[in-house]
Amino acid sequence: MSDQDREDRIYRMVVRFYELGGEDPELARVFGAAITDWPDHFRIVADFWSNALYGTGRYRGHPFPVHMQLDFSPHAFEAWLKAFTQAVTEILTPMEAQNALGRARHMTESFRVGLFPFTLADGTPSRVPARKD
Numbered sequence: 678m679s680d681q682d683r684e685d686r687i688y689r690m691v692v693r694f695y696e697l698g699g700e701d702p703e704l705a706r707v708f709g710a711a712i713t714d715w716p717d718h719f720r721i722v723a724d725f726w727s728n729a730l731y732g733t734g735r736y737r738g739h740p741f742p743v744h745m746q747l748d749f750s751p752h753a754f755e756a757w758l759k760a761f762t763q764a765v766t767e768i769l770t771p772m773e774a775q776n777a778l779g780r781a782r783h784m785t786e787s788f789r790v791g792l793f794p795f796t797l798a799d800g801t802p803s804r805v806p807a808r809k810d
């Protein structure tokens with residue numbers, strides 16, 4: 678399997694992920710509001726996964742601050758992971774899919790803790806502390 682096949686597969690996985698993610702209304706809203714140049718965005722995210730899976734050095738950005746600017750609810754994490762799980766299972770090799778999912782779960786968890794550091798009385802994650810009154 679050539680490096681080019683591998684990179685093409687990762688790119689196709691990213692495009693498929695956005696196709697599936699776009700079926701969720703909240704993800705569609707967040708993606709639509711923030712992403713203006715789709716091919717450019719696909720390239721950036723494919724480079725991220727190329728680096729995450731194969732250490733290619735293609736991505737040198739910082740995803741965390743990018744996500745801090747976005748407005749979405751905890752539901753978005755579930756929808757994101759569901760679409761991602763389907764995309765990697767359909768398109769990547771089983772080993773790549775397993776590695777990518779491990780990384781994605783870890784990052785989703787860091788985003789969740791960073792973005793929703795509080796928990797309300799009913800257990801809902803929240804960006805702000807519960808009211809005391």
Ligand code: HEM
Pocket residue numbers: 704707708711712721722725738739740743744747749753754757780781782784785788
């Ligand atoms: C609720 C979950 C998520 C939502 C709604 C979301 C949404 C977005 C959006 C809208 C952008 C484009 C931001 C912009 O260009 O202004 C973006 C960028 C990106 N996302 Fe996510 N994302 C989520 C989770 C994740 C996770 C779990 C990962 C990785 C495991 C990830 C990886 C990336 C990367 C690498 C970029 C490009 C960052 C850059 O420009 O350097 N995202 N995301």
